[in-house]
Amino acid sequence: MLNDTLVQLMGDRESMPWHERRSLVNRIGETLRRQGDDRDALALAHVLAEDPKWEVRQAVGDILPILPRDEFMALASELANDSNSFVRQAAERALERRREGTRWQSRTRSCIEQTQNDLLVFERMYGKIAAENARAIAERWFEILVASTVHEIKGILSPLAATVTRLHRSESRNSLDNGVVSEGLAKMKDRIAFLERLVMDMRDYSRSVPPGRRCALLCAIIAEAQSLVFENLQANGLDSSPVRLFVNVPKGIQVRVARHQVVAAVKNVLKNAYEAYFRENRGLVAGEVHVRADIVADNVRIIIQDNGPGMAAVDLREVQGFVPGRTSKKNRGTGFGLPIARRYIMAHRGKIDIESREMGGTKVTIILPLGLEDPNDDDESTDH
Ligand SMILES: Nc1ncnc2c1ncn2[C@@H]1O[C@H](COP(=O)(O)OP(=O)(O)O)[C@@H](O)[C@H]1O
Ligand SMILES: [Mg+2]
Numbered sequence: 529m530l531n532d533t534l535v536q537l538m539g540d541r542e543s544m545p546w547h548e549r550r551s552l553v554n555r556i557g558e559t560l561r562r563q564g565d566d567r568d569a570l571a572l573a574h575v576l577a578e579d580p581k582w583e584v585r586q587a588v589g590d591i592l593p594i595l596p597r598d599e600f601m602a603l604a605s606e607l608a609n610d611s612n613s614f615v616r617q618a619a620e621r622a623l624e625r626r627r628e629g630t631r632w633q634s635r636t637r638s639c640i641e642q643t644q645n646d647l648l649v650f651e652r653m654y655g656k657i658a659a660e661n662a663r664a665i666a667e668r669w670f671e672i673l674v675a676s677t678v679h680e681i682k683g684i685l686s687p688l689a690a691t692v693t694r695l696h697r698s699e700s701r702n703s704l705d706n707g708v709v710s711e712g713l714a715k716m717k718d719r720i721a722f723l724e725r726l727v728m729d730m731r732d733y734s735r736s737v738p739p740g741r742r743c744a745l746l747c748a749i750i751a752e753a754q755s756l757v758f759e760n761l762q763a764n765g766l767d768s769s770p771v772r773l774f775v776n777v778p779k780g781i782q783v784r785v786a787r788h789q790v791v792a793a794v795k796n797v798l799k800n801a802y803e804a805y806f807r808e809n810r811g812l813v814a815g816e817v818h819v820r821a822d823i824v825a826d827n828v829r830i831i832i833q834d835n836g837p838g839m840a841a842v843d844l845r846e847v848q849g850f851v852p853g854r855t856s857k858k859n860r861g862t863g864f865g866l867p868i869a870r871r872y873i874m875a876h877r878g879k880i881d882i883e884s885r886e887m888g889g890t891k892v893t894i895i896l897p898l899g900l901e902d903p904n905d906d907d908e909s910t911d912h
Pocket of ligand 1: 856865867890
């Protein structure tokens, strides 16, 4: 079938209208997705990459990522120098995706090697049985993470699939009116946005904290976290003004940190404090959030406290386990906020503790190492 088309196009390209040639690229894509080395499909991709119509060449640019490596390299470098900017952009996007894939592969490989190495060192220090037990414990942890992630994703995909089925059914009955379509699309958009949030949180959780540390003013970190929380609440259609924020952080306190991660950790905790005042159908109700900090020995202690509904003892115990995916915020929370905060704080040899009482509010204490140098001083090792 594709072979006949190939012969036809090699003979006279114009014998097929250009929009059909563009649709043909999609068919080639489908064939290659099923069978990556289909020779006719690959030969056609080469022919169509030289098509006089830029729309056809752009379509080839869009299917580049599914081509085998050699074909990809040949066509991507050809299309990256195309005379048309849309075609060049499509090729650039494909090249960037490939680069990102390669970076990801080498990061994963070096992570696996590092972990295997750590296990060997552990075995040498504590013996084979202890190493096997350590591995078994890590695997159980891994099982919990995968199971809760699968549960979360299924919880998003099931209603998404149900909406698609409903729309399909209405379409086949010819009863698809604008109201049904826009309601279905709004639901799908909402679920996809949540899935994106979940994936981003998973990515943040799985990223290790870069080794570089710099001195930074604590009040600047708190202010940055605060504005991120405001932005986030606003993006979710929540008015933060009913909640009063009291910040009492001495101006001169410095911490020695990977700034981006510490801002993210404080942001996650502060966001929870605001969300403690969220009521369904009412948004945020009146309440207070207090942020204060002081110096204890060589450390800085940051306390973020709210007078919201708090947690029952049994829920608090679970939250104190910092296992990702545990959330009480149905369809809104991902349950990654505190686990991410904990990982980031622990990477600084810090600590994070949560105290809470049902109807008595929640208090989170973060301990970080004090920074003593000039905040403008550049450390040799830098954050990435
Ligand atoms: N300030 C708080 N007040 C009440 N409950 C809280 C507070 N902070 C955290 N929690 C509980 O801990 C859970 C996990 O929080 P987190 O990891 O940030 O995930 P998420 O906010 O996405 O649910 C929340 O769902 C909530 O049940
Ligand atoms: Mg949260």
